[in-house]
Amino acid sequence: MAHPLEDTLIAKQITPTAMRLLVLDVLVQHPAALSLTDVEALLQPADRITVHRTLKTFTDKGLVHRIEDGSGAVKFALCEPSCTPEHHQDLHVHFFCTRCRETACLPTVAVPVIALPGAYQVQETSLVMKGLCARCADATLPPA
Numbered sequence: 001m002a003h004p005l006e007d008t009l010i011a012k013q014i015t016p017t018a019m020r021l022l023v024l025d026v027l028v029q030h031p032a033a034l035s036l037t038d039v040e041a042l043l044q045p046a047d048r049i050t051v052h053r054t055l056k057t058f059t060d061k062g063l064v065h066r067i068e069d070g071s072g073a074v075k076f077a078l079c080e081p082s083c084t085p086e087h088h089q090d091l092h093v094h095f096f097c098t099r100c101r102e103t104a105c106l107p108t109v110a111v112p113v114i115a116l117p118g119a120y121q122v123q124e125t126s127l128v129m130k131g132l133c134a135r136c137a138d139a140t141l142p143p144a
């Protein structure tokens with residue numbers, strides 16, 4: 001029987017393998033962005049190099065995007081459906097919670113276009129905002 005996530009991989013022209021389905025499943029199950037170490041821990045036992053290679057394939061194929069949130073580790077989150085291998089469309093703001101240290105995509109908040117002086121040529125823009133996520137800001141909820 002076909003794995004329910006196989007179509008997601010095929011739609012991005014990624015050949016489904018057991019490892020790719022496992023990594024995709026972890027990303028789908030976790031709304032927050034995950035680092036290589038996070039994915040590896042959730043997949044135990046997993047070979048770090050294989051997980052790394054899988055995340056790179058996903059990034060190259062427009063299935064996930066990389067987020068540098070200042071925590072020191074690059075994190076990965078699922079892309080918007082419009083992303084292609086040539087062109088990632090995830091020009092949204094990311095939010096890093098300083099308490100639970102989770103990074104979230106804010107797909108409805110677009111990164112503003114910022115004009116630069118002179119001959120600077122922008123290749124990518126990322127905007128990470130930091131503070132308390134909704135769960136951490138709500139003192140009535142138990143800490144995660």
Ligand SMILES: [Zn+2]
Nearest residue numbers: 065079083088
């Ligand atoms: Zn993307």
Ligand SMILES: [Zn+2]
Nearest residue numbers: 097100133136
């Ligand atoms: Zn938080």
Ligand SMILES: [Zn+2]
Nearest residue numbers: 077090105106
């Ligand atoms: Zn994102």
